[in-house]
Amino acid sequence: MKQTVSFTRNAVNVFFHILTRCNLRCRHCYINPAQHGTADLDTETIIAWLKIFHDPAKRSNLIFLGGEPTLHEGLARSVKAAREIGYDSVTIDTNGYLFHDITKQLSPSDVDVFSFSLDGATRQTNDRIRGKGSYERCIAGIRDAVSRGFEASVIYTVSSENAEELPRMVPLLEELGVTRFFIQVIGIRGRSAEEVHASPEHSLQLTRERWLDLVPPVARRAAEAGIRTIYPRVFLEEGEPFECAGNVAENYFIFPNGRVYRCPLCEDYPLHAFAVSENRLVPTGKINESDLFSLAIPEGCVINKLVQDGNIEYDPAGRPRYRIACCLLKDEEIPLTTL
């Protein structure tokens, strides 16, 4: 059954990049050390910052990210601290290498989900994007997590490089015992922005027609196989209202250099709405991303228009053929067995 996941108004979603360091060098990595810093946050600082963003009056969801967060020696301690502070859910996003025996240091009562990034249903495609050997390690990591009773999800970032293999993910996830599937659209950020600028004729993003032909049917098939599947709306339908999560939801994307964004599309620019300074959250001066959220344009999302204009088509009169949804608006296919 399909439903739209509207922005959660009574929740705080904390996307915490505790380092930018990584053992891989994926072709489409959105991490941008020039903008996000290169230092690992020390564990005491992570815990102090976790306290800033937790709101006891709301559901508080925490996602640990990197770089590769399992490279951080203090990850297990930070997860346990987050639970003590009162976070309602804790997710660890990982490339699957699971450093520091993290699945042995933590239990399913500490971590709601280990979320694995895989960008191909085959070794050949995944490793072309994410690096040699990464497919085997990720599959082994998923098997390890599932065998220890953790819930495992997989994130697949769809681009023109791996769209063909998306349907083949469904049987693979079933076989691995993965219960959640996140289909992500490639953003023109970080390293993929470099790639696109170096060769503008090579488009990584799918056309609207290709996206709609491919992604919703695969999501339906995954749900039929018992896998809860979430994917971004990307294109609004005729007459559907546009809403910017920056105006109505509480999402914080935190980086080790103290920058805190409300919108992930802004992360390549010093447009962050807040910064953490001396363990306090401080609003930044004008102009920042918040000044842009309320701008109404016929194309929909204003930041998309500014940073990845190439995904909008116009008619001969110069009117956009469709509007781009907020990148945080998602559709969800729920298995009937879980209703």
Ligand code: SF4
């Ligand atoms: S695993 Fe993640 S952080 Fe590391 S290079 Fe790949 S995309 Fe970037």
Ligand code: SF4
């Ligand atoms: S993606 Fe666009 S609509 Fe969504 S929060 Fe960012 S600026 Fe707002």
